[in-house]
Every structure is written in C-alpha cells, then in structure tokens.
Amino acid sequence: MRTTEHYFEVPLDHADPAGETITVFAREYVSVDHTEEQAQELPWLLFLQGGPGGRGNRFPSLGGWGKAAAKDFRILMLDQRGTGLSSPADRHTLPLRGSDRDQADYLTHFRADSIVADAEAIRRTLGAAPWTIYGQSYGGFCALTYLSFAPEGLREVLITGGLAPLTGPADRVYQATFRRVAARNAEYFGWYPEDRETVNRIARHLRETPEVLPDGSPLTVERFQMVGSFLGGNTRVDGLHHLLEDAFTATPDGDRLSDTFLEQVRGLVTRAANPLYALMHESIYGQGEATDWAALRVLQDHPEFRPDVPAPLLTGEMVYPWYFEQDPALEPLRAVAALLAEKDDWAPLYDLDRLAATTVPVAAAVYTDDIYVDRDLSLETARAVRGLQVWETDEFHHDGIADDGEAIFGRLLGMARAHTA
Template identity: 55%
Template sequence: MTVSYRQPGVVLTDRRFSVPLDHDDPAGERIELYAREVVPAARGGAELPWLVYLQGGPGFGATRFHGRESWLDRALRDFRVLLLDQRGTGSSTPANRQTLPLRGGPREQADYLAHFRADSIVRDCEAIRPEVTGGAPWTVLGQSFGGFCATHYLSVAPEGLAGALITGGLPTLDGDADAVYRAAYPRMARKSAAHYARYPQDVERARRIAAYLAEHEPVLSGGYKLTVPAFQSLGILLGTGDGSHRLHYLMEDAFVRTPSGTALSDAFQENVQALLSYAGNPLYAVLHEAIYAQGERPTAWAAERVRAEFPRFDAGKTLAGDEPLLFTGEAVQRWMFDSDPAL
C-alpha cells in the first residue's frame, strides 16, 4: 500500500518493495526496501523522468528532507525523485544490534551482512526499477558511498541508467584501504592545524579534555566509553563546512566546577555522545572500511594500522610534551566496538 501526503511545495509518497536477500537465490528469504517518492506539488500528475538517490555512508538511510530544501529543490525542476533507504538502513529491514541476533551467532551474522554491499544495493535498484518507471532507465545520484554504488551500477547494469551523477564518491581502480588512510592522516593533521589557527584557545582546551579523559575514562549516560581516541575522532566534524565552529563551541563549555572538583559538564557529555554513537547507523561502522578493499584481501583494521605510521596522532606522546592534540577524521577503528554499546 502506498501513502501520499504533502509538505510545502511537494507531494510525498511512501513506497515499499520486496526483494530477495540474496539476488542469486530469488526463491529464498526476502527483505523489504523503503523509498520516499517526491514530486513538485504543481506537477504531481506530470510524466517526469526518474532520479533515484543513493545516500552516502554506507549504512545511512536517505536524507529526510523538509519540503524542497538543499539539492532536492534543483532536482525537482527536472525529475520525480526516489529517496531510497538502502537495504539494512532507515525503514528498509534494519540491520543492527537488536535485529542481528535473529540470524544466529557471529558467523551467521557475518554471512548475512555480506549481502549489504554495493553489489546488492545496485541489484535492488534494478529489481524495483521496472515497478517504479515501467522499465524505463532512470538517473542515479550517488553521494559519497552512493557514488561507489553508482560506479558499480555503470559497470554491471548500464542499460538501467539514463545518466549517473556522482558527488564526492569516486572509487579508486587499484588503490586499497591502506593507501586511503596514508593519504587521509596528513590531511587530518592539516585540518587540525587549520582549526587551531582559527581558534588558538582550543589548543589548551583540547589538551585539557584529553588529559581528563586519560585519567578518568568516563562512561556516558548511554553507556559510551569516552576515551582519548574517541575524543580525537570528533575531528570528523572538520570535514564539514561548519565543523570547525561546532567543535570549538563544543569544547568551550566542556568543564564545570562540582563539589568533588572540576568535571566534564553533562551538556558536553551528552553532545559528544550524540556525535559519536553509531546507534542510528551501525552498518557504517561494520562496512565502511570494507568499501576501500580490493579483491579478497581483508582490510584488517587499516585505519588503525596506518595510524601507527603517524606518531603525531599518539595522544600519550602529545600529552607528555607540549604539541597540540591532533584530531582524526572519517575512520573506523577497533576500539569503537568496545566503546559504543550500539556496536
């Protein structure tokens, strides 16, 4: 059953599809996909070409827009848009710590998650395209990891595409995860330096917070273990347009005086937990590093291994000296699975 409703300037329709968990076994187990159709309110009955949006991640459902905000406004001038929650995300048969135990033990869970890669996402698109477009090709818009999916789409099913738009996600042909992080860590260092150049008072603030965490390792209200590496990973904010400002405002009120002495404020801890927890998108942590793999060679915690090649990121050495603490960025590391109860 489809349900249509309105927001300012648009008509939205909730759509659900049944697809095989394993496309090589079409008679086997099936999962549900959810997608939100968006069309301009004034053109609801018009024959418009389709654009299917593949969100970045992996592990994130499609953006929940309000009306015609962001890039959606431009897309709606030319297209009827389908915002697809990729399998396992959003409202598409979620895969998380609550649902995965239904599969059995770790081996069974790993086998299940092997069906949540870009190849399966593209086959999902091809399975639902005839129902959505009547068989006509559509245009795909891939953001970040969605660009990886779009590239795979071009490789295996170009006949399904009228066009492919890629923003920020063009995979290497022969590089591997190690090469990705060897390029990334120097960039993380430059981003940290640029942040401190803008907010020099944050050098001492970041060192003070890290020293406190090294001594206390607090457990936040949701069960997250806030370690120094976890604090450093807030540098993922520095990859966004306003992230440096957000990081600055986060740190400026980190401490309060209490009867027992100085402590991290509740507000700081709650804001940090919201930024670090993968409760809303656990598949990102499980699958992110694997998108950089080549062939059958495992990535083997590449971000963590390669980090050791850049000793300036060692917080212990930093705190023993007088250097600024360096923040890290978009990288999944082994400690996250011990720190985050959602994982």
C-alpha cells in the same frame, strides 16, 4: 511537496532470486508545482546517500539540491538495505541470523553491489526508463558500481565527493586521508589556537578522570577524538569551536566535563543509529583481499593521532576495533566485525573495462581538501571512467551539498547534459 512511500521485496542474494527476500524502503518526493498527472510523466532521479549504513535523507521540505531536482524529476530516496525502514541490520536483529559466522555471512550481502542490484530491481518494478542517479560520498561509490554492472539502467550520473579508488588495498586510502585530516587539524587550530589547549586539556582530563556519556558508556580519549568529524564540514567546521567552548564546568570535586558537552559528544560518537557504518566501512575498500583493520595499521605511521600523545589530533572517518568495545550499540557485534575484517575473498565492486568504455554521461564534484575522499585518488578514478567530467573546487568540503546544494546540483546536471548535447 507530496510524498509517496514504497516498500519493495528484493532477494537477499540477487544471485539466488528464488531464495530469501528482504524489504527495501524508498520515499518518493514530488514538488507541488507539478500536478499529480504531470508528476507521472516526470523522469526519476534516484539519490544514493552517504554511508555505508546511512538511511535516506528525510526532507521536511524541498530545499537545496532537492528543490533544484524537483523542478524536473521525481526524486526517489532509498533506505539502503539494512537501514531506516528497510529490513534492519543491527545488534537486535543480527543475532536472529544465528552464530557470529552466520551474521557475518549475512552482511556480505550489504555492500554496493547488492545496493545497486536492489536499485535496478526497484527501477524495473516502477516501470521507469533509465534514470538519473545522484550519489553523495558513499553514494558515489555505489554509482561507480552501478556504472560497472548495470549501466543499462542509467541515463546520467552525478557524483559529489564520492569518486572511490577502483583498485588497491584499503591502506592507501587511509595513508591519504590521515594526511588530509592532519592538514585540516592544522588549519582549524590556526583559526582557533585556544582550542588546541582545550583539546589537550580534555585529553589530559580523560586520562586522569573517568567520564561517562549519558548512555552509560565511557568517554575515552580515542572516542573524544571522533569529534573531528566536524573537520569534514564546510561551514559546519565552526561547530567544533562551539562544542569545545563549554566543555568544562566547576563542581565540588573540581572541574569536570559539562552535561552539555557530554550530551553533544554522545551524539557524535555513538553508532546506535548507523551500526552498519562501523561494521561495513572498511569492506567498501575490499577488493579480493582482507581489510584487516587497515586504519589501525596505518595509524602506526601517523603517531600524531595516537590517543596517548600529549597533543593528539582529532580523527576523521576511520574505524577501529575499539569501537566494538566502547560503544554499547556495537559491543554485541564485536566478533562479527572481526570476521568481516578477516574476510579475504570480497567480490570486485568495479569493472574497470566497462568503466573505461561507458557511454553514460558522468559529472563529478571533487573537493580539493576533502578529508574523507582523497582528491588525488578521486582524480585517478576520474581518469579511468570514460568521458567523466570533473569539477574540482576548493570552495567546499565533503558536505558541500548541505551548504549550496542547489547550485552544485545544477552545475553537475548541466555538465552531464552538455556532454550529450
């Protein structure tokens, strides 16, 4: 492959184009099967990755969906504002904005509406015709915002595991996903019954014995429960068993958690690499009302996930206030997170009338047992978008494109193209 790096200056607030600007980075990928001259004639495909707060994928080579897409497209991989090589937003840079309130106000410009406005500004700068966009997970949420506010920039839209709920409070999202995660726990412990006792043993141990991760932060029961992120994987789910199998080691003071285990857990529970995920996560469901730590509220209806029960279940993507007490990368931003949770005037992220009337071809993969983006809410959204083609499958989980991205991409592109034939 050949790559080209692009840096774009865009308004912090697109409603004030003459005001402050930030940098947004994107990397272009082109297959060497195309000459440089041929590549200039290829249409663009913009990939919108999961998140919020995740930088664009770094391809070591063209494989999976990237290999499939590069046959016919120039791929643009965006570092969404605040991530990667774009102007960063983290514990180091945010205090430069001033007070906690100033920092929170700054972050109100880091949701899907601003990401879409960045993308349209970039498309115009590149001189690109309406382009194809491919949204995975949160990238699909952004794609729906794109369809709502800038459909003129779109040729076709492909979405995997990312049909966001268009209305309603964040609470109903977590009511649905807590149930999905509980079912996935049951399925997993059915495969590995010995791991049920290992999880219980680790939880008991952490209540009785302080353990510290390699970054010096505490490993609590609630942080340990975050290893449930493995449950959202298709083949990756078995990695949870490999993590748990060497959790303990013998020491002169009795059994302790092994360095191998603690190092792996550190990588799973820290948000040092993507602080915006924790800061902005519930805001992606905010539509005119405060989210107010919705996952924590809904947890009260699902006591099987509480860290103080004898056999706690492992958790999914939920974000809780204690993240900002126990993670060194987030602790300085604790007050900022609280202000964002209290914000009760979030702008709408979707235009229901425009979605109901869109003429842009849209094809989406909906994963039946997805623990992050609920199947029922996804199908509700699909019915609200004119002409949206759904492929529902139980063969994959949320990270399906990591397992068979080439086939999934090809299927969705074919569905979208067939819609316009």
